[in-house]
Structures are given as C-alpha cells and as structure tokens.
Amino acid sequence: MDVGSIGLDTTRTPFKTVVDVMGGSATFFGIVACFFAKTGLVGVIGDDYPDEYLKILEERLDLTGLVVERGKTFRFDSRFGYDLGVRTTLKTELNVFGEWSPEIPEEYRDAEYVYIGNIGPDQQLRVLDQLDEPRLTVADTIEFWIKNQRGQLTELISRVDGMVLNDEEVRQISQTPNIIKGAKTILELGPDIVIIKKGEHGAILFTRDMIFPTCGYPLEEVVDPTGAGDCFAGGFVGHLARKGDMSRRTLREAVVYGNVMGSFAVEGFSVERFLTLTMEEIEGRYQEYKRMVSF
C-alpha cells in the first residue's frame, strides 16, 4: 500500500520546463512498486486532475483509496540548477491536499507492505493506527516536519519498521554531523531499517547487524531528479513484497532495485520513463549493475 501526496509538478531545468506533470510521493512510489507487486494508492486529488493522468494510475494501481475532492490538486513548482544537483522551491500550493486526512479503506487494512511517503508525521501516525498487522512499514519525511513536528516524527520513527532519508535529514534528525553515526542513532529510536538515500552517490542500508553501502548506477544523461527518492523506495519495498522475505540477502537486493528504479526515474521528466519501461529492462539493469560493481 502506498500513502502520500499526489500532485501536479512544474519542473524547470536549464534545458527544459514542464508544467503540471504527474508528481507527488505516492505517484512516484506507486508507479514503480506496481512493477513488483499489486499496489493500492491512498491519496487525494482535486476535480481538476487530468483524465489522462487518472487513466495512467488506473491502469497500474488499485484506486479504492483515492479520494477526489472539489477544488484544485496539490501543486509544486521548482527549479534545478545547471548540474541538476540543487532544487529551489518556487511555489507550493497544498490545495485539497492541505485538508486531507488519510482514510485507509477497509479492504487495505490488512496490507502487508506499506509505504507512507512525505505527509505530516501526525497524518503518518494516523495511517499506522488504521493498519492491522503489517509486515513492513516504511516512511519518508522532509526537513519541514523535522523542524515543525519533531515530537510526532520521533513517535513515528519509533513505530515504523523502516525510514528512508537523505543525508541532510539524517543529520537533522540525529543532530550529528556524521551520517553513519547519525543513521545508527536513528536505529536506536526503534526502526529495524534505516536507509540513507544519496542520489547519484547511491544509498546505504543500516540494520542492527549490517551496513550495506551501494553506489549509484552511473548515468550520462540526467533529465529530472524529481521523485527519485520515492522511486528508490518503490523498488526497495516492491522487491521485498515480491520476494516475501526479509533476509539479509533480500534486503541487499532490494536496495539495489531501489538504486535501479531511482536511476530510471531521473532519465525522464515526471513518471515519463516508467510509462514505457519493461520488467526486462529492470532486470537487465539490475544484472548490469551487479556485473559493474563486482571485483
């Protein structure tokens, strides 16, 4: 199950600008996870959400948990610099997303694998409260919540099985400059899994008895980094759901699938790359990555 934001993104790079394309954490996660396992989407859109986008979601995801409200869909406008490394937020319009509180449909309450993307920690906790006994819950957050809802965020971290965070979020939550030490500090708050997402530099998995550092898949063309983190999570949780176990080996494979799906994400604007992607291409890149990094 996939809970989070669904939005319309305007993304400006020095090379091209796209307006009102598919965005939001739940969109990216869902469009990726569905390659690996049946995925139900829980989120809200306004009545201006384009039919063609709805069709893309419908063809891939179970939409029982999708709510359509009167009003405008969440919008996010941002710009990247020349090396596509730093994003500047130009405008955030919460619209119908601002007043939304996630309701988990009855038939999803026994979902086994649950990703709760970036929404407020209070709302993320509400999601956890509505679940029967999930096998794996993974959550994301952003600086805004670390600063403004630290108490609830700490409670969330103590209750989920896994957190997926970037370098800076690890530093902010743990209040330590070293991210390796920081991730271990976050593990002590309760979760069994902490993953540091480092974009082009890969990701590091931490469990209580393992550190698994990985490098990114090297790409010559990066078009748009938007959503790469949620796509990473989609590959990670998706592979775990597909395999049905959480052995050391499967966890490691899942991180590599996360990197692979993140690498596809940045090859196009929005979810573009996934609309034509095949399972053969995913497995092909996984194998290529494995050969590439072995020594």
Added chain:
Amino acid sequence: MDVGSIGLDTTRTPFKTVVDVMGGSATFFGIVACFFAKTGLVGVIGDDYPDEYLKILEERLDLTGLVVERGKTFRFDSRFGYDLGVRTTLKTELNVFGEWSPEIPEEYRDAEYVYIGNIGPDQQLRVLDQLDEPRLTVADTIEFWIKNQRGQLTELISRVDGMVLNDEEVRQISQTPNIIKGAKTILELGPDIVIIKKGEHGAILFTRDMIFPTCGYPLEEVVDPTGAGDCFAGGFVGHLARKGDMSRRTLREAVVYGNVMGSFAVEGFSVERFLTLTMEEIEGRYQEYKRMVSF
C-alpha cells in the same frame, strides 16, 4: 616514484587545530604507497623542515630525489566546517616550493610506476620528459591549473596513462555538467584511465571498456579529510605496482585499495594514522569492505 609537494599544514576543524604538521601531495602518496612497493620521493623542503618529520620519511621512502633548499618549507593553512565537507583555504605560502623544478635523479629514470601529484602542469610535463619508459604514469591537478594552464594541462592529460580527479575538476576540464559523460570526454583526450574521487562517496574508475563505480568505506569518525585523495592514489598505484599487471581485475582491486587507504587517511590528522597502521589492518579492511558491499 612519487613527485609532488611536501609541506607543513595547519588544519583547523571545529573540533581541533593542528599547526605545521606533515602535508603535501607527495608526502601523503608516499607514506601510503610504501606499504605496497618501494617508493622514491621527489620533492623539495626548506631548511626549517623538522628532523622528526624527515625521520618519518627516511624510514619509509627512498629520499635520493629529495632536495633541501635554504629557506622555508611550503605551508598551507585551511579550515573545515562542521561536517568536514568544505575546506576554506586561509593561507598558502609556496616558499622554496615556488621556485622548485623537479629533477628526476638518474637512478629513478627507469621508474615503472609514477605518480605526479599536484604541481603545475608545466612541471608535470618536465617530469614526463625525464622518464624512460614508465609502465604507468598517473597525475592529479587542481582548479587553479585548470583555469591558468589549460593548454599545458591538456597536453599533460594526453601524455599520462591516468588522471585522478574530483567531481568538480572533471566538470571543469570536460566543460560538461554530468561527471560520467565528463570522465569519458577526458578519456578521449588520451589517457587509458580516469578516476573520479568522490571522497566519502567513493570513486569511479573509467577505462575505454569499463566503468567501475565504488562506494566509500563507511566511517563513523572523520577527523581530517586532508590528503585523502593522494592517499587514494597511493593505494591505487601501490597495488598496481605490487601486482605488476594492469588487468581489469587488478585495476578494480586497486580502486578498492584506494578507497581503503583514503578511509584510513581521514581517521587522523596529517599522516598520523599511517604511522601505526599495519599491512594486516589494510588487508583486513579490504576484506571487510568486500564482504560489506557484496550482494
């Protein structure tokens, strides 16, 4: 053989400041390379260079190529911020290093493995001119030379076998924002090997038919990043010299030894960590890294 700067560093971190400690590219490279192979140092120091430092060099390196000039040794003063990621140069005093032009001793001219650390490209070319047929020449550079001696730097790149560069230097030399594409562009200038050093994020090796991305060895305590790049080069060239071949497999192993030696470098100020390091610790970390990243 190891040609480059030998200096006295003042390094300021939020946690500690050290004054006039051993520094310079040739110092770091040599102190590392000597674990793997007999290494001769070519460089210049002033008559103020401390005896205790000279003793450390003497015990580990052949100093036939070390020149002592009347005057002061090269000095470098810099400060790191809280996360030890960004260095600010406070003062550079070239002193005797400013007028030095490397003379390769007669008995070094047939050196097989040669590292030419950060000195001007004109001087690096002078070193190449004095060599008989080396098996491997590897050079480093910095932004200053990319901006001020681009023509000579391009000639140098076309004549060496390998370049070891950081992300930003790859972007600046190749004039392309994507470092993967940038490294391939630099390969087209002539060398068989380009390595992008990414600090804590590891390194990527490029040859004409291979890309080998690696992640950094995860460290909980970083004391001082100074010299890590030259120590990486010391592990890389050192392992190649020790093995005596340049197969795909040996090149990959060498990059991992580079990461391993870079990780030891940052565990102490200056060359501190290497004064007590053993070959067993090096091989132990190599094996630990290999287990850690496998999947």
